[in-house]
Amino acid sequence: MSDRDTHRRHSSHPTGAIPSIPSGKKAEALWRAMRQEHGLYTISEAAERLGFGYGPNLRAGRLTGKGRVLAVQRGGTFLYPGFQFDEPGGRTVPAVKDVVRMGRWAGWKDEQVALWFYSPNPSLQGKRPVDVRDDEEKLISTAEKDMGGQPGASAPQAS
Template identity: 35%
Template sequence: MSVESVWREIHATWGLLTSDEVLRVLGLAQADSTRVSVMRADGVLLAVKPGDVYVYPGFQFESGQVKPVIADLVDLARDVSWAQDDLAIWLCSPSGYFRGERPVEHLDQPDELLKKARDAATVEW
C-alpha cells in the first residue's frame, strides 16, 4: 500500500483534522488559534504533515479529549527517532504485532500498544 493511499484511508476513516477542527473537537475557543501549535510542540498531539501543513489524525480524540496514550506515543516516537508521520502510518496499517489488526484499534490498551510500538520502531534485522 502506498503512503498516499494510507493518508487517504486515514482521512476517510478518522479524518485528518485542521487546527480549527481540533479546537472544535476539544471545545476550545476559535480565538485561541495558537493553542493547537503549542499542544503539538509540547507532544500532546500527534501531528502529521502529508502535504504543506500539519493535520491531526482524528483517531486520537475521544469525548472532547485527546486519548491519554497519544502523548506517550509521541514521546516514544521522539525517544526512538521515529517521525510522527511514520508512527501514524504504523498505527493505521495492519501489523503482525497485532495478528494483522491495526495498532490504532488498541489505543485503549496503552501498555501493550507502547511495548509493541517500541519493538516495531527498534527492531533490528
Template identity: 30%
Template sequence: MATHARTADDDLVEFRGEADRLARVHEEMLASVAALGPAMHAVARGASPQLARATQAQENLYDRIDAQFGLLDSAAAGRRLGSSAGRPGNAALQARAEGRLVALKRGARLYFPGFQFDADGRPLAVIGDLVQTAAAAGRSERGLVEWLGSPSSFFDGVPPAAYLADDPTAVAEAASSAFGTAW
C-alpha cells in the same frame, strides 16, 4: 406478474451510462497525469518509478487513515479539544508542540488523525508516551502516525490506532517492541 422484455432502447441507455462513466474515468486520469507530470519533473533528477510508487502508497495510507479515523485540520482539531477561541487551531498546534498530539503534513496543511482523541475530545494520554517512545527510537512524527495507521502483526493485521482508546498499554508495548527492533 409482468416481466419487462429488454429492448434495444434499454441496451442503448445502459451503453450510454457506461460510456459516460468511462469518459469521467478518462478525464480524471488526464487530470492526474497533468498534475503529476510537472511535479515529477520538478524533483531533482526526476522521480524514479520506485519513488512514485512509494509516494502513492503513502498517500493511500493517509486516505485510509482519513476514511477510518478522520484527519482533522488544525481548526477542527482545536474545536474537538474544546477551544472556542477565534483561532481554535492554536489549541491543536499547542497540544502538538507539547507532545500531546501528532499531525501529518499533506501539501501545505497539517492534519490531526482523529484516533488520538477520546470521546470527549481530549487527547489520549498514551499519545504523549508514544511520541516519547518514537523520538527515543529516532522515529519521526510522520513515522509514528504511519505506524499507528498501518495494519500490524501485533494486532492481527489491524492498525494499532484501533486499540488506542481500549488498550493503550498494548499499543505502547507494541510500539516499544516495534521501534526497538534493529535489523
C-alpha cells in the same frame, strides 16, 4: 509556538525502514484510510471538535504547546490525525500520547508514527495499532517492540 515550529522540533530524518510499513502508493492508501476513519484536521477543525473555545493562536498552543500530539504535513498544511483524540473528553488518548513520545525519542517523524498506527502489525495478529488504541498495554508493548524503545530505532518511510 506555530504548527511549523512544533513539527520541526518533533521531527527528524528517518533512520531506516520497517519493511511492513508501506511507502508510495501504499502509504497514500493509509493516509486516505486515516482521513476517512478518524479524520485529518486543521488546527481550527481539531480545536473546534475538541471544544477549545479560544482564538486560533490559543487553540494551536493548547494542542501543540507541549508537543504531545501528532502534527503531520500533508500538501503543505499541518494536519492533526483524529485517532489521537478522545473527542468527548477533549484530550489526547493517553496511550497514543505515550507512543508519540516513544516514536519521537526513537527519531521517527510524526508522519512515520501516524503511518505505523495504520499499518497491519504482525504482533497484533494483523490488526493495526489504531485498532487497539484503547488497550494501553497491548499498544505500548507493540510500540516498544517496533520502535526499539531507544533513539535511532528503524522508522517507516513517510512519503
